[in-house]
Amino acid sequence: MSRVTIPRMFRPRTVVAAVALLGVVTACSNTQEPSQQDNQQSTAQSPAPELERYYQQSLDWEGCASYATTPRAEKLFDTEGLECARLTVPLDYDEPDGETAEIGVLRRPASDEQARVGSLVSNPGGPGASGMTSTAARVSKIEGTELGEKFDMVGFDPRGVGASTPRVKCLTDEEKDAARLNSEAITSDAAVDRIEKENRRYAEKCAERSGEKLLANVGTDSVARDMDVLRAALGDEELTYLGYSYGTRLGAEYASRFPERVRAMVLDGAMAPGNWDRAEMNLRQAAGFQQAFDAFAQWCARQRRCALGGDPDRAVERYHEITRPLIGSPASTVFEGRELSYADAEIGFVQALYSKRYWQPLNTGLSRLANGDGSVMLQLADLYHGRAKDGSYSNIMAVYTAVTCVDADRIGGREDYREFNRKYRRAAPFTDNGHPVSSARDACAFWPVPETGDKPEPRPEKLPETLVISTTGDPATPYENGRRLADALGGGLLTYEGEGHTVFLHGNDCVNEAGTRYLVDLKLPEQDKRCSA
Structure with missing residues (x-):
């Protein structure tokens, strides 16, 4: 399964599996010569x-x-x-x-x-x-x-x-939970410096806990x-x-x-x-997810109750009304000690776009979120991140980052990231958080091993x-x-x-x-x- 990349933090998706979402049951089965x-x-x-x-x-x-x-x-x-x-x-x-x-x-x-x-x-x-x-x-x-x-x-x-074995390891389960709650608008110079420091530290932890030898040899x-x-x-x-x-x-x-x-x-x-340009691959994918968003909005408008309203042309606007308040102010959930961040609401939405079988739970999740309950959207985000009910995570996100960073051409400096983020929003307007685009570089910019050449x-x-x-x-x-x-x-x-x-x-x-x-x-x-x- 190819994962979607959402600017700010480059996030993988997890294995699509059967899931019961608070009573809503659904199931679903990212030029050289060879050496x-x-x-x-x-x-x-x-x-x-x-x-x-x-x-x-x-x-x-x-x-x-x-x-x-x-x-x-x-x-x-x-x-x-x-x-x-x-x-x-x-x-x-x-x-x-x-x-x-x-x-x-x-x-x-x-x-x-x-x-x-x-x-x-x-x-x-x-x-x-x-x-x-x-x-x-x-x-x-x-x-x-x-x-x-x-x-x-x-x-x-x-x-x-x-x-x-050896396995790619980057964050502990507790560190992953904490990272998912971080939903700020990364626009000021101080915020960009802070998130880049976090991403650099993430890359360092991957090297410390996985070993650079594995990271250098984990590619396709x-x-x-x-x-x-x-x-x-x-x-x-x-x-x-x-x-x-x-x-x-x-x-x-x-x-x-x-x-x-x-x-x-x-x-x-x-x-x-033959396309190893990471920015181009992600921009194509962004357009694909906007197409899926529009298809969901059309389907939703025909339902008896649609969280995004009866006019598909206003679906993106309504989606923003529901999710943007989460920036800096997570929603409560029925799960003890857990809240829904803006980042997780967005990734939960993306998770549901992978299969039409998730559209009904997504509609339910957005409706409940509009009333202050982020529980269903959090469950969808957990699927994406590979989080089990006991709080443990698979290592899919860590591997995704490790492989992506050595497989694909890296994006470049801060201005390259800013331009990429600008193009991403144009390709997928639903991902616009209402703040100026960020120039913060992700973990691949600080990866401890080089890209694979062959x-x-x-x-x-x-x-x-x-x-x-x-x-x-x-x-x-x-x-x-x-x-x-x-x-x-x-x-x-x-x-x-x-x-x-x-x-x-x-x-x-x-x-x-x-x-x-x-x-x-x-x-x-x-x-x-x-x-x-």
């Missing part, structure tokens, strides 16, 4: 000699209970038929004899061994989301289906995430290399892969480095290929056909991204006409059938095929 070593790995039948010991390892499968790092994972990993293991990889691929990392892997074996095709490795996005948890949650959806019968469903926690390029080691350890000659949102960037990276080791790829909710281009002439799925009303990864990615990979494009972020295996029969036929038979849907809600 010589990668060329050798992608064209040869065996890995580089210094990596052979990693490629030749076998996985020792066991129960999954000890792999759980969140309350949700603990519950899901108790599902019958799941097994887990740890994969050893170099922490730094340029130092294969140095420190190592352990990658948590989960699988649900194919139910029909005679018909088994191989492993279907998946990544739910983020960066920072747990592939182990998302795969465990998907088991019930694929039970009795052709995919469940013919594929081992495999999810892994990318390096730094969840059950993988390293995870793609881990995926090839995983492919070999699973016993697959070629990789069959399902990637959602940021997982499409990970899939494209793998395809660029190891094109001849790809069997099939479904990439749903595409990030644009960013290979796709080589479609060496790739088998891939399938990209793109949704016309996707707020996080705009539809055009999918067309661009399909063209870059020389693959096929399946269009879903609807709202929401990602769609495969989320209940649409048309999309599910097309994706299944491709994964099983390697047959792309007909050109320009479209599915609808």
Whole structure:
């Protein structure tokens, strides 16, 4: 899942999960040539000699209970038929004899061994989301289906995430709660200096608690290399892969480095290929979320009671009337010791825009907020931030920042940030807090390790056909991204006409059938095929 970036603090989104919101029940399933070593790995039948010991390892499968790092994972990993293991990889691929990392892997074996095709490795996005948890949650959806019968469903926690070690660590749970309450208008020179000092300290804490070695090697390029080691350890000659949102960037990276080791790829909710300009990526996403805001306002206006009123043209104004008073004055909630800040109200709203299934709880949450109760909006924000009911957090936000800071081109100085924030507001007017735009730089400006330099281009002439799925009303990864990615990979494009972020295996029969036929038979849907809600 790709996360939205909201100026002031660059905030990730968490795994979309089933949630009960105060009686409102809903559910929902961010140019250089490849290195010589990668060329050798992608064209040869065996890995580089210094990596052979990693490629030749076998996985020792066991129960999954000890792999759980969140309350949700603990519950899901108790599902019958799941097994887990740890994969050893170099922490730094340029130092294969140095420190190592352990990658948590989960699988649900194919139910029909005679018909088994191989492993279907998946990544739910983020960066920072747990592939182990998302795969465990998907088991019930694929039970009795052709995919469940013919594929081992495999999810892994990318390096730094969840059950993988070492883990990215930046803030304690208490520090995260405190940071979320900080909603000030950062416009004065003193405020800008203060927030930059906080962001610098955040970067320092990440380095102190994670280690600079991990931060320097947590990017997409390293995870793609881990995926090839995983492919070999699973016993697959070629990789069959399902990637959602940021997982499409990970899939494209793998395809660029190891094109001849790809069997099939479904990439749903595409990030644009070859675009590592962080400001441009976020501005495209801002426009996507404004489109989703407008779609929600249209839907809301047709309801019996709409928190934003009956005129969609005034929805942004009404939204500001409800949320702007929170700046410096958080709303009370039913949760002891917790309040709703302006920042959390905004991020809770964004969380709900990812799926139409959250629109009714969002309407309820805004209505209650207008009457002084921020409880539902706080729950939506908790989903985004990965906060469990017991107050513990997953490390998705820390990983998101760590990967973003080494993957993407950084924005620049204060005036660059001011201009970015100005453009962001124009692209997404609902994010305007009513104060002058800020010039404060975020944590990436102070990150202790440099950006990753090696960013290979796709080589479609060496790739088998891939399938990209793109949704016309996707707020996080705009539809055009999918067309661009399909063209870059020389693959096929399946269009879903609807709202929401990602769609495969989320209940649409048309999309599910097309994706299944491709994964099983390697047959792309007909050109320009479209599915609808």
